[in-house]
Structure formats: structure tokens, C-alpha cells
Amino acid sequence: MVQINPSILSADFARLADEAQRVGGPEGADWLHVDVMDNHFVPNLTLGVPVVESLRKATDTPLDCHLMIEDPDRWAPQYVEAGAGSVTFHVEAAAAPVRLAREIRAKGARASMALRPATPIEPYEDLLPELDMLLVMTVEPGFGGQAFLDVMLPKIRRTRQLIDKHGLQLWLQVDGGVSASTIERCAEAGADVFVAGSAVYGADDPAAAVRALRERAEKVRGAQGGCAH
Numbered sequence: 030m031v032q033i034n035p036s037i038l039s040a041d042f043a044r045l046a047d048e049a050q051r052v053g054g055p056e057g058a059d060w061l062h063v064d065v066m067d068n069h070f071v072p073n074l075t076l077g078v079p080v081v082e083s084l085r086k087a088t089d090t091p092l093d094c095h096l097m098i099e100d101p102d103r104w105a106p107q108y109v110e111a112g113a114g115s116v117t118f119h120v121e122a123a124a125a126p127v128r129l130a131r132e133i134r135a136k137g138a139r140a141s142m143a144l145r146p147a148t149p150i151e152p153y154e155d156l157l158p159e160l161d162m163l164l165v166m167t168v169e170p171g172f173g174g175q176a177f178l179d180v181m182l183p184k185i186r187r188t189r190q191l192i193d194k195h196g197l198q199l200w201l202q203v204d205g206g207v208s209a210s211t212i213e214r215c216a217e218a219g220a221d222v223f224v225a226g227s228a229v230y231g232a233d234d235p236a237a238a239v240r241a242l243r244e245r246a247e248k249v250r251g252a253q254g255g256c257a258h
């Protein structure tokens with residue numbers, strides 16, 4: 030199943046409730062992607078727990094929180110309590126990723142782990158059953174509107190092969206530079222959850238942009254019979 034998760038990093042932060050609603054509803058966003066940055070793990074600062082709490086009340090679309098922060102072991106559980114349905118931590122920042130994934134799940138959210146572009150998937154093969162989603166970054170984290178890194182396609186493909194080899198159901202998310210001109214390559218490589226910030230909120234009609242992205246990805250995944258490799 031293809032999922033399209035618009036990133037509110039490219040939305041108007043003074044009108045977040047409206048911006049969330051613009052991409053919601055039938056055929057709209059599957060999840061709203063919320064980029065949390067702390068100016069330590071990445072050189073940018075965005076929002077924190079109180080904003081997630083308010084967003085939760087402002088939309089029915091579930092929240093996919095991407096934590097680009099130091100010490101996720103301490104903070105991630107608070108995002109579950111704030112109402113996130115999925116919490117992604119970076120493996121490079123986590124002290125105890127397995128314990129953290131278990132804590133996120135125990136608190137009732139989906140547990141997800143992200144890899145920066147230079148972090149390989151292979152050392153984490155044995156952790157995959159502990160996760161509900163694996164995020165392969167397709168830009169260096171920190172900013173929206175960057176160019177898609179084609180060099181990440183082999184990692185997406187290898188990750189898909191590992192997921193299938195173990196017969197796992199976890200989702201494979203890509204984030205960074207995903208647009209109408211790159212989503213098909215990501216889908217062909219095996220991704221099934223697509224984050225798009227500027228390609229959605231930079232469009233005149235964000236809801237139409239979500240539908241167009243979904244159509245492109247579904248065409249590829251459908252041609253593969255839902256199995257991408």
C-alpha cells in the first residue's frame with residue numbers, strides 16, 4: 030500500500046491547523062509528517078512537544094513525527110504522549126535503539142528508525158523486527174527543499190530486500206526531495222511511504238499534489254504486484 034505523508038516543514042507555521050486540513054480528508058494525506066529539529070542533531074530549529082499536542086487536536090490525520098534531535102531516548106516517549114501515531118528516531122542519536130523502539134510501541138505508537146545518508150542499513154538487519162517503519166533519508170536531514178540524492182537508491186533497494194528476506198511487514202519510508210520527478214524511482218526501489226514537503230506545500234493545490242504523487246507511486250507498485258525488487 031502506498032502512503033503519502035506531506036511534511037509541514039514546508040507549510041506556513043503561523044497557520045498550521047489550516048495547512049494540516051488542506052491536505053486531509055478522503056484521498057488526502059495518510060499521515061502528516063512533523064519534522065522536529067533541535068539545532069544540535071541538525072543545524073535547524075523547528076518545533077516541539079506543545080506544537081504536536083496542538084496539531085493533534087487540529088486534525089484527524091495521524092501524526093508521523095520525525096525526530097532530528099539528540100537524546101531521542103529521553104524525548105521520543107513524550108511525543109507519543111503528545112499524540113503522535115508514529116515516532117521516528119535517528120539511529121545515529123539513539124543510545125539504546127531497541128529499548129527505545131520497545132518503549133514507543135509499549136506506549137501505543139508505531140516505532141520507526143531513520144538512517145542519515147551515510148549510515149548503512151546492514152548493521153541494523155537484526156533490529157528490523159523491532160520496528161514498524163524504517164526511514165531512509167534521501168537528503169541530509171535539516172532542511173526542506175533540497176535535491177533528491179540519487180545515490181540513496183541502492184540503499185532503498187537493499188533495505189527492501191532485507192525486509193522481504195525476513196518476511197517483515199514494516200514500512201519503508203523515504204524523505205527528502207521526493208517529488209513528481211523522483212517518486213517513481215523511490216517506488217521502483219521498494220519504498221512504500223513517501224514524505225513530500227516542498228512538492229506538496231509549494232504547489233498551488235496541495236491536495237491535488239498529494240493525489241498526483243499517490244497516482245505515480247501506485248502505478249509503479251501496482252506494476253510490481255506490490256513487491257518491489
Ligand SMILES: O=C(CO)[C@@H](O)[C@H](O)COP(=O)(O)O
Nearest residue numbers: 038170171173174206226227
Ligand atoms: O526531514 C526532512 C528534512 O530534514 C524532511 O521531512 C523535509 O521536510 C522534506 O522536505 P522536501 O525535501 O520534500 O522539500
Ligand SMILES: [Fe+2]
Nearest residue numbers: 064095204224
Ligand atoms: Fe522528515
